[in-house]
Amino acid sequence: MDEAALTLVRDLLATQGRALELYARALCDAPEDVVQEALLRLARERPLPDRPLAWLYRAVRNGALTAARGARRRRRHEAAAATRRDWFEPGIVDWLDGRMAAEGLRQLDTDAREVVVARLWGGLSFTEIGELVGCSTSAAQRRYVAGLGELRKRLGVSCPNSTS
Template sequence: MNPLEPEDLSRLLDRHGAALVLYARQWCESPEDVVQEALVQLVQQRPPPENVAGWLYRVVRNAAISSARSAKRRSRREKAVAHRGEPWFESSAGDRHDAQEATQALASLRIEQREVIVARLWGGLSFEEIATLTGTSTSTVHRWYHSGLEALRERLGVSCKKNLRPS
């Protein structure tokens, strides 16, 4: 595989940038920095990874978790007071309430459910890619995804018809 060209990197950023930031935001306070570091690492890879999107999610996940651990240690050392986190979703004035409600609902999920939902819905990753990313089985990822969606429906008061299998 040839080295990444600037146009390739631009397309990757357009396609996955926002989802990667959202994915990292569940662990750390500086998701944009984590994504930028991952992109720098990607450019330095020789040869580039076969599955670039999967590789990016893995690097972003690991860096975000490391960043969170560092921040936690720093917070303990400095005995910092609680702080307000960045919202996960950008919103306009008209839908501000919905974005806040969605952020709270997503944040209330178990970490496994949230990770899978963000990777699947905003990242566009397959269940197989998420299983590889998280080091679990595809069936476990599928179970976390569906239980997380059900929990979101309950928290947001959304009534959705269940997909029925044809007989």
């Protein structure tokens, strides 16, 4: 960071810091963090923008919108986790040994294990799992069903919805 950038950031913080924070506060719940990140980005920007104040407002706006999206996503995931149903059928937990389940998972092939864990314990959708492991949504679903079937077989648990 050169002296010109440092002076510019210091001056903008002194003259515009509160206004930038107020602007960010209208868009997100963490305005101080957003302004600080924008100022750091400005200090690292090479060459310095022709209109640093306009650049800074744009950076604060983008950062605040990103922070707000992240907060909404976090609240949605937390709400979903709070209402998530049991991982196992009632009655199974009474006799299911954690070590036995872990060993059953360990014995699955890597693709199946990754998908089963991401779905059951991560709560990811098949679309998200497909993106994670690099396959289609339907392939992720097939791997999940196959992995679960193999896990049930290894644990000696019948599938209540199975037709066979």
